[in-house]
Amino acid sequence: MATEKLSMAQALNRALRDSLAEDPTVHVFGEDVGPLGGVFRITDGLTAEFGEERCFDTPLAESGIVGMAVGMAMNGLRPVVEMQFDAFAYPAFEQIASHVAKIRNRTRGRVEVPLVIRVPFAGGIGGVEHHCDSSEAYYAHTPGLKVVTPATPEDAYFLLRESIASPDPVVLMEPKKLYWAKGEIDVERPAAPLGRAVVRREGADATLIAYGPTVPVALEAAEAAAAEGRDLQVVDLRSLVPFDDETVCAAVRSTGRAVVIAEASGFASVSSEIVARVTERCFHSLAAPVRRVSGFDIPYPPPKLERFHLPGVDRVLDAVDDLQWEDQ
Amino acid sequence: MATEKLSMAQALNRALRDSLAEDPTVHVFGEDVGPLGGVFRITDGLTAEFGEERCFDTPLAESGIVGMAVGMAMNGLRPVVEMQFDAFAYPAFEQIASHVAKIRNRTRGRVEVPLVIRVPFAGGIGGVEHHCDSSEAYYAHTPGLKVVTPATPEDAYFLLRESIASPDPVVLMEPKKLYWAKGEIDVERPAAPLGRAVVRREGADATLIAYGPTVPVALEAAEAAAAEGRDLQVVDLRSLVPFDDETVCAAVRSTGRAVVIAEASGFASVSSEIVARVTERCFHSLAAPVRRVSGFDIPYPPPKLERFHLPGVDRVLDAVDDLQWEDQ
Amino acid sequence: MAEHQALLPSEEPLRLLDESGSRVDGSGLPMPDTRRLLEVYGSLVTARRVNDQAGALVRQGRLAVYPSSHGQEACQVGAALALSDGDWLFPTYRDTAAVIARGVDPIEVLTLLQGDWHAGYDPYERKVAPQATPLATQLLHAVGVAHAARLKGEDTVVMALCGDGATSEGDFHEALNFAAVFRAPVVFFVQNNEYAISVPLARQSAAPSLAHKGVGYGVPGERVDGNDPAAVLAVLERAVADARAGGGPRLIEAHTYRIQAHTNADDDTRYRSGDEVDPWVARDPLTRLEKHLKRKRALTKARRTEITEAAEAVAAYMREGVVEGAEPEPAELFAHVFSEPTPQLAEQAAFLAEELSREGL
Amino acid sequence: MAEHQALLPSEEPLRLLDESGSRVDGSGLPMPDTRRLLEVYGSLVTARRVNDQAGALVRQGRLAVYPSSHGQEACQVGAALALSDGDWLFPTYRDTAAVIARGVDPIEVLTLLQGDWHAGYDPYERKVAPQATPLATQLLHAVGVAHAARLKGEDTVVMALCGDGATSEGDFHEALNFAAVFRAPVVFFVQNNEYAISVPLARQSAAPSLAHKGVGYGVPGERVDGNDPAAVLAVLERAVADARAGGGPRLIEAHTYRIQAHTNADDDTRYRSGDEVDPWVARDPLTRLEKHLKRKRALTKARRTEITEAAEAVAAYMREGVVEGAEPEPAELFAHVFSEPTPQLAEQAAFLAEELSREGL
Numbered sequence A, B: 001m002a003t004e005k006l007s008m009a010q011a012l013n014r015a016l017r018d019s020l021a022e023d024p025t026v027h028v029f030g031e032d033v034g035p036l037g038g039v040f041r042i043t044d045g046l047t048a049e050f051g052e053e054r055c056f057d058t059p060l061a062e063s064g065i066v067g068m069a070v071g072m073a074m075n076g077l078r079p080v081v082e083m084q085f086d087a088f089a090y091p092a093f094e095q096i097a098s099h100v101a102k103i104r105n106r107t108r109g110r111v112e113v114p115l116v117i118r119v120p121f122a123g124g125i126g127g128v129e130h131h132c133d134s135s136e137a138y139y140a141h142t143p144g145l146k147v148v149t150p151a152t153p154e155d156a157y158f159l160l161r162e163s164i165a166s167p168d169p170v171v172l173m174e175p176k177k178l179y180w181a182k183g184e185i186d187v188e189r190p191a192a193p194l195g196r197a198v199v200r201r202e203g204a205d206a207t208l209i210a211y212g213p214t215v216p217v218a219l220e221a222a223e224a225a226a227a228e229g230r231d232l233q234v235v236d237l238r239s240l241v242p243f244d245d246e247t248v249c250a251a252v253r254s255t256g257r258a259v260v261i262a263e264a265s266g267f268a269s270v271s272s273e274i275v276a277r278v279t280e281r282c283f284h285s286l287a288a289p290v291r292r293v294s295g296f297d298i299p300y301p302p303p304k305l306e307r308f309h310l311p312g313v314d315r316v317l318d319a320v321d322d323l324q325w326e327d328q
Numbered sequence C, D: 001m002a003e004h005q006a007l008l009p010s011e012e013p014l015r016l017l018d019e020s021g022s023r024v025d026g027s028g029l030p031m032p033d034t035r036r037l038l039e040v041y042g043s044l045v046t047a048r049r050v051n052d053q054a055g056a057l058v059r060q061g062r063l064a065v066y067p068s069s070h071g072q073e074a075c076q077v078g079a080a081l082a083l084s085d086g087d088w089l090f091p092t093y094r095d096t097a098a099v100i101a102r103g104v105d106p107i108e109v110l111t112l113l114q115g116d117w118h119a120g121y122d123p124y125e126r127k128v129a130p131q132a133t134p135l136a137t138q139l140l141h142a143v144g145v146a147h148a149a150r151l152k153g154e155d156t157v158v159m160a161l162c163g164d165g166a167t168s169e170g171d172f173h174e175a176l177n178f179a180a181v182f183r184a185p186v187v188f189f190v191q192n193n194e195y196a197i198s199v200p201l202a203r204q205s206a207a208p209s210l211a212h213k214g215v216g217y218g219v220p221g222e223r224v225d226g227n228d229p230a231a232v233l234a235v236l237e238r239a240v241a242d243a244r245a246g247g248g249p250r251l252i253e254a255h256t257y258r259i260q261a262h263t264n265a266d267d268d269t270r271y272r273s274g275d276e277v278d279p280w281v282a283r284d285p286l287t288r289l290e291k292h293l294k295r296k297r298a299l300t301k302a303r304r305t306e307i308t309e310a311a312e313a314v315a316a317y318m319r320e321g322v323v324e325g326a327e328p329e330p331a332e333l334f335a336h337v338f339s340e341p342t343p344q345l346a347e348q349a350a351f352l353a354e355e356l357s358r359e360g361l
Ligand SMILES: Cc1ncc(C[n+]2csc(CCOP(=O)(O)OP(=O)(O)O)c2C)c(N)n1
Pocket: B031, B060, B084, B088, B091, C094, C133, C134, C135, C162, C163, C164, C165, C166, C167, C193, C195, C196, C197, C258, C262
């Protein structure tokens, strides 16, 4: 069919291009997204193809970018904005938490802000401080925001397309370290609606629950475990809000054991939420407490130390081994 | 002894006054904290007593307030800043997440920023939108911040004193609805170090884990349950970061059942963390999954609907009743 | 002359009427014609009545809180009347009178302060954004609405209101800058009422005036006597016309004064004296325009009665509507968070419904 | 004359030397004496050498990234030399040469870009804040340090650096305003190098100049030719002296140009042409001062050798230090988060230690 091999960066670029072409209300803007094509080249060629009005650079101010997007969305457009790096979205936090997330609710649904905030996030690329934060919990904790994150180029394409099409504001967390990973993508297949997890690998012994940058880690761990005779299932959440309790709980009930894998610091995080809700819902199916493999509760480390912080295959396998333990 | 009956607002005021008097490096500032004494009067009389240099109004800009505090702390002072309401701290989010929380770590401990950010938070006072957010998860999830919250005037006094004395930055979450609740306070008793939970009520059947505004709810629920013959234990966390695993786990192990009560929306929150960590640590002591009674995953409601959102005694008692249930 | 001169405000705020209602010359502003001034006067009387009535409802415990624009009505009315139907108004919590002057249903406006819901009116009906509480944040939305209008080829102008205190927020800066860079048709209208709750202007800014902030963005700054209804209208109408014609954004500072406390919950005796307030009472915008119109014999008794009655009708409507507000439905808590409730919200809604049904609600 | 005139910048950037190194009159700036200019020249040569050497280390894969100040060395050196020992410097990621000019150990400075740790030097040793990455945020810290100094009765001045792009951030606005209101002794020094990564100044601001932002805060704004080492030093020294004397903050915009790409990771051919860059190469600050000193016969061969050798020594030190950097200890991950590790961090540290010991590390 129309299958192609693209990197996640290319898939995101394709999604923007297709959305711009199909829907004249779509507008892409942010810092350096114009002629430069963004520091990760996600918007490469869009200004040339669609003109300055459809894809443009803004002054350097994230609150400004998001705030302007809110107004544009109020006035019938579908803005897609780029935050250059995770930590540089923080200046926009008030706009995101007090307006993007709340304006529909405040106005009893009269004002919709169908905008997308793209946030390249997480580490593993040797970036210096402030360039590798896993900030998804801030958004996922804020009612009114949808929060999605792809682990494959194909999901990146469809999640971005669906996010743009959504009448609700969506924060798209893009795992930087996967920007260059290639995968097959068929842009003509019907898109799954936002909010669906997917079982990436079947397995009977335990369930690995991952999202974004940790999905490949989970798959690799499952591969390694298989060599040792342990049959691990891998769930890729794809959407943090809404959360796909159905898929996740069915998976965990089928194995009775689970490990949640996330790069973000664990405390009061999305991974805490997953442990909590899986336990609440599947308590009597669990043979062992759900384990977490997350980043430590520390600021993101300098490049030479990041490998000690990031959930790696060995640490995941250790956690799987721990699923047999008794409570101490 | 030196026991007095004070409201929490008065206790906080007393703590500021005593700190200003004892330590010339303490400086209090923010919006309307000078002659007005703050919209909640927590800084009442401080400018008159200590002068304009020790307690002063700033221009209306929260990022500015926190950013200036960082610089003052770098230069040997101990700033105590007030954010007027929870949601109005969001403009300062970048300063808090990228600087307050990280500067010690960035500089290998060379730069300390011993500052306190006071955040009146949570609801129950009939406040309009943006005045009642429970924002503690944003801070608790950010490594490098201590996050504490009092439930009694005495704790308010000591937590604020200890926060000011701490070499680490502390976010003090002040439950607005308890500002006017009075309690005995003995300012001369030795202060507990930051990071200690306290068992507010002994009980054998189940443990209620609460903090800040939900502590009185937990105590009331325990009282009501006692009338029905159920013996509930109540833990007041006081500190979210650091977290007192020792006290909490000992409590939960002693009863085998637990309900976590928090006003904040539940998703990816401090309450998720508590469920997760208690379950991880006490799995085999648990007769039932740990239950959560938290705010819904919605923007804080308008005054006339807040009672449906807030964890109340009945909802807590229902959750306690649920602790017997099997996994469906 | 340096490029910047054209962007700098006049040394004194522009005026058309002095405190006694006499015509002042030299501002270069066109005097609105009498018919228009009568319209302004009518709106002023209603605005004052709205403020008074809301204050009374607060005292009766029927509204939780009300930030009054008493004394600032010339700004309230000017902001509303300077716009065409297709334009947008971005008000703050203090601009209830402006929102009503623009034609929004007063009861819908008071939904917020009654505690029934947040924004109570349909923003699209009269093109009035929800009243903003987080300071200066709405200015960016105003820029976005204006920029979108330009992209769509519409000649909409956006009037964005804020107070003196709000000019200190980062979002004020970003909004002015974005508007200037994109030449968005926004009139930023700052009501400098000398206070941000308790904090006086001198603690807010050391600038010669707030209008002097314009030049730093390449935006023309103007100052107007905010208690002169004629000058406020004239200056805003000119700015709206310029913006509509493609001249880009404008920054206008009105010099006025907050006669009452910040809200009923505030105690202004803690930070200012009556001596400071009194001279401003004498500068009341209503009496100023009334004197002017009387001097011009433009205010007939009949017209006056008509105006008073119209204002009274609004007040009566407010009194009625505020009591009769139905209690909001608990189920609404979950209805508007997303376009469709998520499974999580559906579950929570069911939980609450079940809880209420057990309580027999 | 209106109050604001004193706060507005000159129409043209101030200059003491033209591009050929000849003296220009009329700026009202005092010409630094020859001894001082020689000192500046020496620092310029080192700064350029630092930039070149860091670039080479990047090409060799020994540094991850380097944002060069090539072409902006007059600003780098001026910012450092205008300060006394007790003053503070607040640099950005691009101001490595300024940090080194202030006397910080170059290898400690490069810790960040080597990936060993974040800030590598002790900020208190030479009173240099960590190089800031989140744009404009450090300006507020600078205000805080300055305000604290004033409260403590010290006569410290703080030099706060940022780029043209950073002036668009809300924190720039809040910092200027806080400094003005508190009369904090801060010199805000904007290196306008025409670009924020790929975004040209015209997309950043529509103001006549960035120095025009000063008047909106009541802060005097000045413009200086950023490639004129004599003028930059003179204007900064005057501003530092004024601030020290209690004159409050100053805003100075240096007109300069980013000769190289944003960093080595950037591809500037995507957004600008070589034709645009070339004239700026001709305005090089080093050659300009060199020509001037040569014309004055102030630059002896011996002095020149001495200067080159000093610069070479720094480069050699960088080459050596960057290879020999020890690997950071994993345990450090937990050491500095709080004054004492929390029980949670202690547990996590033990977990990692155990993991590493199992791996035999
Ligand atoms: C971001 C933010 N910070 C703080 C507040 C609390 N607050 C509400 S009104 C106000 C004063 C605003 O003063 P000004 O802008 O002059 O407007 P005015 O009330 O005088 O009309 C403050 C501090 C807020 N609403 N938003």
